[in-house]
Amino acid sequence: MTTQQLSTQTIHIGVGKDSATGAISYPIYPSATYRHPAVGQSTGFDYTRSGNPTRNTLEAGLANLEGGARALTFASGMAALTTLFLHFKSGDHVIASQDIYGGTYRLLSMVLNNLGISATYVDTTDASAVSAAITPATRALLVETPGNPLMGISDLEALGKICQQHQILFLVDNTFMTPLLQKPFAFGADVVIHSGTKYLGGHNDLCSGVLVARTAEMGERLYFLQNSTGAILPPQDSWLLLRSLKTLHLRMERHCHNALQVAQWLQQHPNVQTVYYPGLASHPGHTLARRQASDFGGMLSFRVKDKNIAHNTLARLQLISFAESLGGVESLMTLPAIQTHGDIPEPERLRLGIDECLLRLSVGVEDVRDIIADLKQALNQ
Numbered sequence: 459m460t461t462q463q464l465s466t467q468t469i470h471i472g473v474g475k476d477s478a479t480g481a482i483s484y485p486i487y488p489s490a491t492y493r494h495p496a497v498g499q500s501t502g503f504d505y506t507r508s509g510n511p512t513r514n515t516l517e518a519g520l521a522n523l524e525g526g527a528r529a530l531t532f533a534s535g536m537a538a539l540t541t542l543f544l545h546f547k548s549g550d551h552v553i554a555s556q557d558i559y560g561g562t563y564r565l566l567s568m569v570l571n572n573l574g575i576s577a578t579y580v581d582t583t584d585a586s587a588v589s590a591a592i593t594p595a596t597r598a599l600l601v602e603t604p605g606n607p608l609m610g611i612s613d614l615e616a617l618g619k620i621c622q623q624h625q626i627l628f629l630v631d632n633t634f635m636t637p638l639l640q641k642p643f644a645f646g647a648d649v650v651i652h653s654g655t656k657y658l659g660g661h662n663d664l665c666s667g668v669l670v671a672r673t674a675e676m677g678e679r680l681y682f683l684q685n686s687t688g689a690i691l692p693p694q695d696s697w698l699l700l701r702s703l704k705t706l707h708l709r710m711e712r713h714c715h716n717a718l719q720v721a722q723w724l725q726q727h728p729n730v731q732t733v734y735y736p737g738l739a740s741h742p743g744h745t746l747a748r749r750q751a752s753d754f755g756g757m758l759s760f761r762v763k764d765k766n767i768a769h770n771t772l773a774r775l776q777l778i779s780f781a782e783s784l785g786g787v788e789s790l791m792t793l794p795a796i797q798t799h800g801d802i803p804e805p806e807r808l809r810l811g812i813d814e815c816l817l818r819l820s821v822g823v824e825d826v827r828d829i830i831a832d833l834k835q836a837l838n839q
Contacts, residue, residue, distance in 0.1 A: 464523060464638055465707035471519030472700055486697045487511045506693065508685050513696040519703065520658075523637040524650050526670035528677025530684050531696060535633070535653025536561055537689035538667030540569075542629065542649060544683045548574025551595040555582040555612065556810060557605025559631075560799035568801070579806075582612040583743065589620055598627040604634050604747070607759045607794040607818040608811060609734040611743025614750050618646025633657070633785070638710050640751040648672050649680070654691075654699055656785030657756070660709050664698045666691050709787065712823040713756025719826045720819070720833070724760050729767050729837050731815075734759040756821045757784060759794075762837070765814035768793060770839050772817070777824065777832040784820035789829055791819050 462470070472484030479485070487510055492503040503509050513531055520529035532538040539562060546552070554566060556579040566577040580587045582601050599621050603612040614630065621628035630642035631651045636658060642650045652658055654666030671677035684690065691699070714737070721735035736747040737754030747754055762768050771791075772780045778789040782797050792798055795807055795814050807813070821829065 467519075467523060468638075468703045468706045471522075471703055472515045475515050484512065484515050484697070484700060486693050488693050507688050507690055510690075510693050510696065512693045512700070513691055516691075516696045516700045516703075519700065520637075520668055521670055523703075524632075524670040525637075525641060525643045526650060526672050526677075527674045528681070529668060529670045530677070530680055531654065531691035531699070532667035532669070532684070532689045533691055533695075534665045534689075535651070535655060535667035536565060538651060538653075538669050539565060541680065541683050541687060541689055542651065542669055543570055543575065544687065545679060546570075546575050546597055549595060550575050550597045551593055552577045552598045552600060553582075553588060553591050553596060554579050554600040555602045555605055555610075556580055557582075557608045557610045558600075558602050559606045560794070560801050562600070562602075562631075563799070564801040581610070582617065583610045585613055585616040585620060588617060592620075592624050592626070596624070596626055598629055600629045600631070602631040602634075603640075604736055604743075604755065604757065606634070606757075607734075607799065607816065609736055609741070609743075609757065609759060611736055611741075611747045613746055614640075614642060614645035614647070621648075622646055634755050634757050635751055636706060636710060638707055639714075639753050639755060643672050645750065648676060653785075655783065657710065657713070658706065658785075659699055659702050660706065660786055661702060662783065662786035662788060664695050664702075666695055666699050709823055710753070710756070713821060714753040716823065716826040716829060717756045717758055717821040718754065720821050720829055721758050723830050724758075724833070727833075727837055729762050729839065730760050731763055732761040734761075757818070758821065759816055759818045761811075761815050762817065763815070767837070767839060768815050768817055771836045774836040774839075775832060776835070777828055778819070778822075778836075784818075786820070787823045789820060789822035789824060789832075791817055794818050 517529040580591045627648045629649045630647040633653045650670040652668035654668045718737045724733045735758035781790045
């Protein structure tokens with residue numbers, strides 16, 4: 459049979475893998491430990507921190523979707539990132555996107571910095587700025603594209619070439635786009651990162667993280683770190699994420715469709731000054747986003763005229779929930795300056811444009827007319 463489309467592959471993760479029963483839905487194996495057939499022999503499973511059939515099936519499917527050699531799943535996105543950064547040592551330097559999740563900034567600046575791993579934050583939409591930030595101690599570049607929350611688009615191909623030239627690791631957070639819309643390995647990424655809590659899970663009912671390694675060697679190194687520190691995804695959550703992936707293609711189609719409609723509507727509203735969505739032709743990264751991704755995703759941000767309008771909008775929402783996180787079927791809105799990016803020092807936040815006039819919207823899969831109607835009544839003040 460010819461190679462299956464990604465949408466088909468997501469549906470069939472785990473199907474036919476349970477030889478004991480032929481189950482279509484791959485079973486949950488909650489066992490913490492496994493019997494040995496004899497001294498020096500193993501079934502392939504010894505202790506569930508080191509390997510679990512449900513988790514392994516999920517990880518094999520995720521590696522296939524991203525096009526990597528090996529995937530590992532974790533108890534949260536931050537657990538995945540922390541394990542990844544344990545690959546580095548004191549004295550190492552990392553370059554990261556300045557338009558990045560606040561939790562990643564907190565990890566780098568307030569935890570890893572104390573262990574001697576330093577970080578520089580640059581505008582990764584400017585490849586020359588990345589090159590200028592590289593030092594002899596630089597070991598990796600971490601990029602989030604689209605950025606969070608300002609939706610900047612970084613040129614993955616150009617950044618991949620820079621990393622290759624300087625022999626540093628190219629780490630790409632693909633949470634906003636998923637493997638269905640953007641394929642970082644095609645541009646030279648070494649490790650792809652996901653908060654599986656978001657679009658991969660898609661229902662706001664599980665917390666998970668994913669690392670996918672391009673090579674078997676890097677995959678083995680990350681597995682060693684995961685097994686040594688223990689931040690694994692439990693069997694029940696592994697099954698829930700596996701189940702959720704089966705509808706990923708349908709959800710992403712609807713997220714993208716709805717987000718574009720909402721972004722176009724917001725552009726016309728008198729209380730909205732700027733809309734940040736790569737799918738808009740006016741977005742400075744629109745052409746680049748079209749080139750390196752198959753669609754524009756379900757995330758957008760917009761700036762209103764003053765912070766009172768922002769605060770009142772959040773208070774008046776009825777259908778859309780005022781809540782952190784993103785990527786679920788339900789639409790969610792947050793105030794990044796206070797919530798998701800609150801740990802970034804105020805002068806730096808304001809320099810980036812993350813102030814109390816900026817709202818971030820995770821556009822869900824509800825009927826887009828209902829989403830727009832809620833935005834209309836909330837913004838009409």
